[in-house]
Amino acid sequence: MALLDICRHQDWKAILTPFGAQKFSVSCGSEVTCDEFKVPVGVDPSKFMNTFSEKDGKLKLQFNHGTTTLAFKFQHGVIVAVDSRCTAGKYIDTQYFKKVIEINPYLLGTMSGSAADCVYWERVLAQHCRIYKLRNKEQITVSAASKLLSNMLAGYRGMGLSIGSMICGWDKKGPGLYYVDENGTRLSGNMFSTGSGHSYAYGVMDSGHRYDLTIPEAYDLAQRAIYHATHRDAYSGGTVNMYHVKQDGWIKVSQEDVGELYQKYLKERK
Amino acid sequence: MEYLIGIQGPDFVLVAADTVAASSIIQMKHDYDKMFKLSEKILLLCVGEAGDTVQFAEYIQKNVQLYKMRNGYELSPDAAANFTRKNLADYLRSRTPYHVNLLLAGYDDHDGPALYYMDYLSSLAKAPFAAHGYGAFLTLSILDRYYKPDESVEFILNLPAFNVRLIDKHGIKDLEKLPLATTSTS
Numbered sequence: 103m104a105l106l107d108i109c110r111h112q113d114w115k116a117i118l119t120p121f122g123a124q125k126f127s128v129s130c131g132s133e134v135t136c137d138e139f140k141v142p143v144g145v146d147p148s149k150f151m152n153t154f155s156e157k158d159g160k161l162k163l164q165f166n167h168g169t170t171t172l173a174f175k176f177q178h179g180v181i182v183a184v185d186s187r188c189t190a191g192k193y194i195d196t197q198y199f200k201k202v203i204e205i206n207p208y209l210l211g212t213m214s215g216s217a218a219d220c221v222y223w224e225r226v227l228a229q230h231c232r233i234y235k236l237r238n239k240e241q242i243t244v245s246a247a248s249k250l251l252s253n254m255l256a257g258y259r260g261m262g263l264s265i266g267s268m269i270c271g272w273d274k275k276g277p278g279l280y281y282v283d284e285n286g287t288r289l290s291g292n293m294f295s296t297g298s299g300h301s302y303a304y305g306v307m308d309s310g311h312r313y314d315l316t317i318p319e320a321y322d323l324a325q326r327a328i329y330h331a332t333h334r335d336a337y338s339g340g341t342v343n344m345y346h347v348k349q350d351g352w353i354k355v356s357q358e359d360v361g362e363l364y365q366k367y368l369k370e371r372k
Numbered sequence: 373m374e375y376l377i378g379i380q381g382p383d384f385v386l387v388a389a390d391t392v393a394a395s396s397i398i399q400m401k402h403d404y405d406k407m408f409k410l411s412e413k414i415l416l417l418c419v420g421e422a423g424d425t426v427q428f429a430e431y432i433q434k435n436v437q438l439y440k441m442r443n444g445y446e447l448s449p450d451a452a453a454n455f456t457r458k459n460l461a462d463y464l465r466s467r468t469p470y471h472v473n474l475l476l477a478g479y480d481d482h483d484g485p486a487l488y489y490m491d492y493l494s495s496l497a498k499a500p501f502a503a504h505g506y507g508a509f510l511t512l513s514i515l516d517r518y519y520k521p522d523e524s525v526e527f528i529l530n531l532p533a534f535n536v537r538l539i540d541k542h543g544i545k546d547l548e549k550l551p552l553a554t555t556s557t558s
Contacts, residue, residue, distance in 0.1 A: 146467075256427050259468050281400065286423015289393055291401050304398060 168337020169214035169297030171201060172307055172327055173268045173279055176315045180270045180277045180347040183324035184212055185299070185332050185360070186340035197340035205231055207351040208241055209271035211251075214297035215264035215284065223265060227251045244271040244278025245290070252288040259286065266296035272347050295327070299335030303327040317346070321355055329363045374419035375505035376406070378475045379515070380487040382522055384540035385477040386547075387487075389417050390505075391535055405535055410436040411446045412543050413479040416456070419504055420472035420492060428470045432456050449478025453488040453496060460494035473504045479539045 171184040188199040203211045203221070205228045213220030230250050234242040242250075248269040255263060263284040270279050281287070281294040293311060295303040306327040315323065325342050332338040342363065344355040378387045393404035408416045408429040414436070418429040435455070440446045447455065453476045463469050474490040489495075489502035501515045536547040 252423070256423055259423065283422070285421065286427050287393075287395075288423075288426065289401050289404070294400065301398060 169201060170299030170303050170328055170331035170335060170338040171212040171214050171297050172295040172303045173270050174293040174307060174311055175277050175279050176313055176320050178317050179272060180279055181320050181324045182210055182212060182270050182345040183328045184343050185328055185338040186343060187338055188217055189337050202343060202345060209247060210345055210352055212268045214266040219263050219265050220267060241273060243273040244269055244280060248280035248282050248288055252282045252286060255284050256286040268294050270347050272349050299331030299338040302331035302334045306330045329360055332360045373506040375507040376417045376419055376475050377503040377511060378477050378487045379501045380485050383485060384538055385485045385487050386538050387415060387417055387477045388534050388536040407535060407537060408433050410452055413539055414449050414452055415477050415537060415539060415544060417475040418472055424470045424472050428472050448480045449486045457490055457494050457496040464494055475502055477539055479541055
């Protein structure tokens with residue numbers, strides 16, 4: 103089984119790689135997972151990425167970057183809200199993408215940046231959190247989980263990863279919210295927003311945020327902030343997925359289409 | 373732009389750093405601490421590229437602490453500064469150089485206070501006063517004009533958005549809420 107494979111001691115070094123392929127080995131902060139990505143002979147990941155991101159290059163790859171995600175702490179825990187549009191350049195892949203990964207019943211991770219990178223690395227983080235719980239018989243703290251992710255990403259500095267993630271949870275120290283990105287930035291705070299629409303969300307969220315919000319007020323604020331970001335940012339849209347992290351775990355509050363929210367807020371104005 | 377300043381007095385070093393963690397136009401945190409405590413009497417102030425600062429500073433911090441665990445006594449500020457510079461230099465021509473600008477401030481029980489200026493090209497200079505960031509363009513001339521090594525001069529930055537700390541023979545002290553520009557001669 104997958105977990106058994108990871109935990110078993112492995113003698114990978116004894117295996118010869120086919121065709122003399124080079125192994126790019128990068129440690130990710132734990133000796134458990136085998137993090138060696140095979141790369142064809144003579145290829146350096148950073149240079150490889152550069153050829154695809156040159157501005158006037160013929161081969162410009164368009165990564166899925168558009169998003170708005172936000173999270174804030176208040177007296178009753180942490181609210182997490184994200185949009186669900188996935189774009190590749192000017193093409194919309196899907197309007198219903200899940201940008202929140204449920205790491206465990208107490209931890210959530212949001213995704214912005216490159217969809218593939220986020221989905222993969224947050225799943226690796228979820229693996230580590232599970233192994234931590236098995237080894238130590240207690241839930242991993244939000245601080246430790248975010249540090250694990252941050253250190254994993256720091257190993258791939260300069261190789262073109264694009265991840266802007268918020269790790270949200272409730273542990274023995276109370277509600278926790280950390281922002282982690284591909285540069286290796288890791289910040290603890292009360293309020294963050296990421297993605298192409300983050301500035302629009304900050305505008306609404308900052309203006310309406312107070313620590314002593316009631317739960318319905320907090321839900322409304324989070325939903326409005328994402329809605330306003332989707333209204334102005336072309337790369338955000340679809341639906342607003344909202345979660346609430348409480349002491350006994352997270353709950354999924356709602357999933358509402360932004361078109362319907364538009365009609366709802368329009369009526370309120372009149 | 374991030375700002376650091378350090379001033380050495382006759383028996384202390386005064387250091388201050390701004391507390392903003394920004395990402396292009398957005399201030400992500402306004403209470404961010406840029407000082408890393410290497411030991412009881414050494415502080416490392418670190419600014420620069422986003423993840424590099426924390427990764428590099430924590431690496432130095434843990435290694436200095438490891439030295440103490442292994443050998444039973446702490447690295448002196450001079451040794452810590454040279455160790456830091458060597459690491460910066462080693463990474464400079466690697467695939468992943470660390471783009472960080474540093475100030476290392478410490479108090480050695482034998483040699484007294486010391487302030488070291490380091491930049492991302494791994495230059496190292498022991499200086500009576502030093503600053504990093506755009507603010508340095510303004511403050512260095514002020515310090516050139518008014519600094520005197522023997523005077524117990526305390527230049528204080530009153531802006532609420534600064535973390536100010538003092539290192540002397542007693543250790544590291546937080547000096548956050550201080551009144552404006554008082555100068556006293558010893």
